[in-house]
Amino acid sequence: MLEAFVGEGDLRFAAADRPECRSGHAACISLGGQPLGWLGQASTDLCAAFDLERQVHIFEISFTALVRHWHGRERSFTALPKFPPIERDLAIVVRADTATAELIATMRDSALHLVESIEVFDLYQGDQIETGHKSVAFAIRLRDHEQTLQDAQADAAISAMLKRLKARFGARLR
Incomplete structure (x- = not known):
């Protein structure tokens, strides 16, 4: 969903360790080479603290970074494709x-x-x-x-x- 919102080309995910996430199940997100946030699968301890019976995924996105990325960008229109995929x-x-x-x-x-x-x-x-x-x-x-x-x-x-x-x-x- 984030890729659809900001465009796939500028968005990058890189493996990361987050204390609130299960080991090996988290990633940092960057947009245009700048930090944007993180996402991952909540740790067992965090799920237990909130009495969650299932594993959940959590994330944090910087709205300020999103605005900074779009500020001053030229708006453009992309025509619908003429040829089938x-x-x-x-x-x-x-x-x-x-x-x-x-x-x-x-x-x-x-x-x-x-x-x-x-x-x-x-x-x-x-x-x-x-x-x-x-x-x-x-x-x-x-x-x-x-x-x-x-x-x-x-x-x-x-x-x-x-x-x-x-x-x-x-x-x-x-």
């Missing part, structure tokens, strides 16, 4: 400590001009995945703004992403 799902297996934000950044860099959006729709660790690894599944939307994107072009973009993920993170297709 192609959507692909990609599920990979990587080490459990691999940051999902880094995976997404690598995927974007691999096919930058065609990537419209990348969203995580599944994260799995369990019986079918070796210990110390996780499966991450992405919904990827590709679009060429100059012409109708062909299946072969979309396949090449996904292949480029997978090749780069394999080289950088040792990822494998699930």
Whole structure:
């Protein structure tokens, strides 16, 4: 939701340790290279203090930083796309400590001009995945703004992403 509000290009997430969050389940957020806030899964102690029976996610966003980011920016209009997107799902297996934000950044860099959006729709660790690894599944939307994107072009973009993920993170297709 935050990405839709501020634009994906300027927003970055980086793993962080927060005392109010479960270890390994928090991230700092920056906008245009400046700190914006943080988010994460609430720690067990924090949930217990508020008698919460389920794990919850918490966040803090600086409204001042948002205003500072937008102040003086030129407003622009983006026309609706003339050409249809192609959507692909990609599920990979990587080490459990691999940051999902880094995976997404690598995927974007691999096919930058065609990537419209990348969203995580599944994260799995369990019986079918070796210990110390996780499966991450992405919904990827590709679009060429100059012409109708062909299946072969979309396949090449996904292949480029997978090749780069394999080289950088040792990822494998699930």
